[in-house]
Amino acid sequence: MKQIIYSLFLVLAVGMNSCKNETKKENQATPDEATELSSAAVVRFGVRGNCSMCKKTIETAASSVEGVLSATWDVNRKFIEVGLSDANADLMPIHNAIAASGYDTEKVNADPSAYEKLPLCCQYDHSMEMNQAEHDHEMEAESGETESH
Ligand SMILES: [Cu+2]
Numbered sequence: 001m002k003q004i005i006y007s008l009f010l011v012l013a014v015g016m017n018s019c020k021n022e023t024k025k026e027n028q029a030t031p032d033e034a035t036e037l038s039s040a041a042v043v044r045f046g047v048r049g050n051c052s053m054c055k056k057t058i059e060t061a062a063s064s065v066e067g068v069l070s071a072t073w074d075v076n077r078k079f080i081e082v083g084l085s086d087a088n089a090d091l092m093p094i095h096n097a098i099a100a101s102g103y104d105t106e107k108v109n110a111d112p113s114a115y116e117k118l119p120l121c122c123q124y125d126h127s128m129e130m131n132q133a134e135h136d137h138e139m140e141a142e143s144g145e146t147e148s149h
Contacts, residue, residue: 041087046130048104061101077132
């Protein structure tokens with residue numbers, strides 16, 4: 001239990017320190033809210049990034065694509081959930097828009113010059129795992145525990 005609490009704290013602390021000039025989180029739609037739209041399809045795919053500034057850039061890029069109703073990027077697990085007006089819509093324009101803004105997706109690598117222009121704190125690791133499972137952070141904490149009696 002302690003480990004889980006510790007790792008949650010660690011994730012929060014890392015997230016808060018990663019960008020000093022990050023803007024306040026606003027209009028955060030949860031995945032649950034998005035799936036309640038009965039006429040819309042929601043798709044999920046991996047996108048790399050670091051912080052809430054990245055989140056804003058990624059979501060703005062995805063939202064600029066026609067047919068995208070909502071876009072919510074998960075900072076901890078590195079994926080985006082995109083609400084589509086048409087369930088059969090081609091996803092490549094969304095991948096391309098995100099890549100053009102400087103971020104790697106599962107299918108398209110970031111435009112290198114856009115990546116270079118990102119704030120230093122947003123220049124994420126290109127080997128970062130995308131679409132992470134929820135329990136991954138628990139495992140990281142295990143190695144850091146040095147308890148003695
Ligand atoms: Cu960032």
